[in-house]
Amino acid sequence: MPLIETDTQVADATSSDVPDRLPFPPVTYSHILHCSYHDWHRRYRTLTPKSRLVPLTDSFMSYLRTDGIVLPPEPTAPRDEDEDDDTFSDSGEEESDPSKEWAEIHSHIKSTISELGGKITPKLNWSAPKDATFMNATNDMKCQSPNDIYLLLKSSDFVTHDLDHPFDDCVPDQTNGSGGESSEAAVPEIPYHLVLRKYVNFNPSLEFRCFVRNRKLLCMCQRDQNHFDFLFEMRDMFRSRIQSFFDEKLRDTFPDPNFVFDVYVPAPYPRVWLVDINPWAPRTDPLLFSWLEILRMKDPIGFEDEDDGTEGFVRLSLRDGTVMTSENGATAEEESSSSGEDEDEDAEGDDDLAPFLPEVRLVKHNDPEAYSFSTPQYSAHKVPKEVVDASLAGPGGMSEFMGKWHEILQQQIREDQDASSESD
Numbered sequence: 160m161p162l163i164e165t166d167t168q169v170a171d172a173t174s175s176d177v178p179d180r181l182p183f184p185p186v187t188y189s190h191i192l193h194c195s196y197h198d199w200h201r202r203y204r205t206l207t208p209k210s211r212l213v214p215l216t217d218s219f220m221s222y223l224r225t226d227g228i229v230l231p232p233e234p235t236a237p238r239d240e241d242e243d244d245d246t247f248s249d250s251g252e253e254e255s256d257p258s259k260e261w262a263e264i265h266s267h268i269k270s271t272i273s274e275l276g277g278k279i280t281p282k283l284n285w286s287a288p289k290d291a292t293f294m295n296a297t298n299d300m301k302c303q304s305p306n307d308i309y310l311l312l313k314s315s316d317f318v319t320h321d322l323d324h325p326f327d328d329c330v331p332d333q334t335n336g337s338g339g340e341s342s343e344a345a346v347p348e349i350p351y352h353l354v355l356r357k358y359v360n361f362n363p364s365l366e367f368r369c370f371v372r373n374r375k376l377l378c379m380c381q382r383d384q385n386h387f388d389f390l391f392e393m394r395d396m397f398r399s400r401i402q403s404f405f406d407e408k409l410r411d412t413f414p415d416p417n418f419v420f421d422v423y424v425p426a427p428y429p430r431v432w433l434v435d436i437n438p439w440a441p442r443t444d445p446l447l448f449s450w451l452e453i454l455r456m457k458d459p460i461g462f463e464d465e466d467d468g469t470e471g472f473v474r475l476s477l478r479d480g481t482v483m484t485s486e487n488g489a490t491a492e493e494e495s496s497s498s499g500e501d502e503d504e505d506a507e508g509d510d511d512l513a514p515f516l517p518e519v520r521l522v523k524h525n526d527p528e529a530y531s532f533s534t535p536q537y538s539a540h541k542v543p544k545e546v547v548d549a550s551l552a553g554p555g556g557m558s559e560f561m562g563k564w565h566e567i568l569q570q571q572i573r574e575d576q577d578a579s580s581e582s583d
């Protein structure tokens with residue numbers, strides 16, 4: 160969930176048109192809770208890839224919150240009879256096992272991994288540990304054991320945000336009662352859950368982020384920041400599929416009128432899968448849009464309320480991306496296409512003309528913005544390559560990795576000291 164990078168601030172502060180703060184409506188505690196996986200999943204479980212929730216206890220939460228990474232011991236392979244005992248430096252030492260405090264959760268996680276086919280991807284109420292994949296031998300979020308999960312969760316700043324800052328910049332919900340409750344008392348308890356999702360080989364080009372304001376689908380974009388040529392000719396189909404999915408499944412059932420949802424539309428595209436629901440708040444990354452642009456965007460006129468008495472109301476029927484009819488004689492398809500193929504240009508066009516349909520923004524070929532990212536995604540949360548190499552090198556798993564990390568740090572300190580004594 161968290162957008163930790165600084166681009167939530169308005170980019171061009173020199174323009175007089177740009178406000179000091181993004182004009183978001185207040186973000187309420189309840190909105191944040193409605194976007195928690197444990198809350199929305201019970202309503203939409205048939206729309207998501209298979210997943211299970213493990214309710215987390217205080218003892219597990221304090222394990223997650225504790226600094227340092229101590230993992231439960233894993234069963235080791237039986238040794239050769241003639242193997243020298245001294246080969247293993249920890250022989251004779253009792254390994255500490257943090258899972259003693261939350262043995263039930265540990266075994267619940269183990270059995271759920273098996274139930275989901277042996278490979279899962281984890282997240283907490285709002286965030287997946289996308290910034291910690293460098294800790295995983297496979298360099299992704301695929302986990303096959305409870306320890307894989309703990310390692311990712313404990314290494315992730317995004318998960319830490321869920322633990323420590325879920326209600327940052329939020330306001331209490333309006334109460335209709337006589338009042339008297341202090342806003343401090345109103346901070347809700349969070350029922351923390353570990354979400355285990357059956358691992359699916361996602362094709363990143365087919366993931367979309369969709370923005371909903373006042374229960375209208377305003378715009379959507381790719382989640383991945385690479386250019387995929389084939390998406391352009393399929394843009395209308397994706398728009399139509401996602402619009403229908405939104406109208407039928409989400410529009411009238413999500414508790415809040417504004418939210419951001421993520422979908423996956425795998426080939427051959429008959430079905431839209433719900434991946435996540437995110438807050439309508441600066442912390443949600445607007446990806447190919449800017450929040451200011453979204454907040455100022457006009458509603459697509461094809462989806463204005465039928466009973467608002469607007470003259471010249473346009474009714475659209477979307478089927479496979481084809482716009483069927485328009486009230487004013489011309490087909491809406493003609494009107495739509497006459498406004499140009501390049502939707503980015505539409506959006507930048509005459510301010511008085513609302514777009515006809517929700518914009519689907521894709522990364523263009525040689526898009527300077529997309530390719531000028533000087534740093535890879537989540538790089539602010541990564542560690543040097545040597546550490547990654549160390550994690551991949553040893554067959555001894557995490558304990559060897561931690562030892563190597565320590566050695567590398569010590570060596571760096573020594574080298575720094577040598578360098579500074581040479582320069583003296």
Ligand SMILES: Nc1ncnc2c1ncn2[C@@H]1O[C@H](COP(=O)(O)OP(=O)(O)OP(=O)(O)O)[C@@H](O)[C@H]1O
Nearest residue numbers: 160161208280285286287356357358359361435437
């Ligand atoms: N079942 C799954 N199997 C494999 N990968 C998955 C699965 N579900 C999600 N993913 C991948 O994990 C990514 C992150 O998942 P998700 O959107 O839930 O994380 P998030 O922390 O909410 O992200 P954000 O901060 O962008 O909102 C997805 O973009 C998708 O690529």
Ligand SMILES: [Mg+2]
Nearest residue numbers: 160285435437
């Ligand atoms: Mg999310």
